[in-house]
Amino acid sequence: MLKPGGEILFYFPVAANTFQLYKVLDEQGKWQFLRDYEMYCSPYKDSTNPKDELKIFLNKKGYKILSLNIDEKRYKFPLQYVQKLQQILIPLPVPDQLSGEILKAAVPALRSLNFIGMDENGTEYYDFIYNLAILYAVRI
Template sequence: MHNAELYQKSNTMQKRDAQQCLEEYAKKIKWKNDGDTIIDIGCGDGSVTSSILKKFLPYNYKRLVGCDISERMVQFANEHHATEHTSFAVLDIEGNLPDQMRENFDHAFSFYTLHWIKHQETAFTNIYRLLAKGGDCLLIFLGHMPVFDVYRILARSARWSYWLRDVDRFVSPYHDSQDPEKEIKRIMTTIGFTSVEVKCTQKSFIYTSVEALKKAVNAVNPFRMPAELQEDFLEDYVKIVRDMQLIDHVNNNINHVNIRTNYNLLIVFGKK
């Protein structure tokens, strides 16, 4: 989960969804005539911040800050994507905010980050505190996702129960929710957000090889385990995916497969 090079090569689904979300919702964002300050929460390796988000910003934006809890990710992002007006910093959106960041941003974005956070009210409160008055946020994160079911199945096995003993810490808070839109809207309006919109949309992504699936899973694997166990872990992961009948052989060709991932993506907009 801290391997920036691997994540950069294996986050195709995340990049696609960020692009589609911005195409649909960018028109809701009110840009200032004298330039805006923007924060991207959970920027990872910085590639989404620099190659996707930046394309939707006005030419005269003042400052773009990508932040992530991982020091290694932030270091990689600064080395590969920092410019005169774009920088990257370490920040735990579930922790204490530095004073200099409070009420310092006109717009907050976050792509594929908030489902990793257990204390949702803390995270949303901190996003609210990052925004200047009149600021807004656009956030996308996972609701129900088969990968979380696979994690839980592996956690019940004798072989992986030790390494996945904190499995529920890494399952989206909305994976089992019957009405995630209502839950999120309640949290945000209680904090003080206005014009809150929450949309749960069904998405699908297809991996065209087992190896592509392994790389994608490994890129976001949150469980700490010895390096020598990782390939066995991925092999067992694929076995469960096969048992769940998510792997289709194309034209009955054993070497040509489609691995279907159907999931719910939560898209959230709100103003301060």
């Protein structure tokens, strides 16, 4: 922990639609390494008010929040490149021999979750949506 007066600045995804992808893939029962996927998700992923929860948590830990923003971010990745985006889709410890196989399974799972869209040119894309928390605080 920081000494009194020490400052901290950090950011992390509070929620992301990839967390739902992990759940769908885990429910398939085929991917042993996904059993602990929740360890890689934000503890606020299901929160209806993560900002207030973060404030309460940090105040209890002895921090004064100077700035806290949670903003929705959205990126549209052409589907043809999704299989090359393993670190974004599945930043979990995937065994090398399974990385291609899990990415092939990810596309149908993304479809089932309605995370695949089509742009005005008819190109399919993965609609990556997440809420990013950016926090600046000082230790009291």
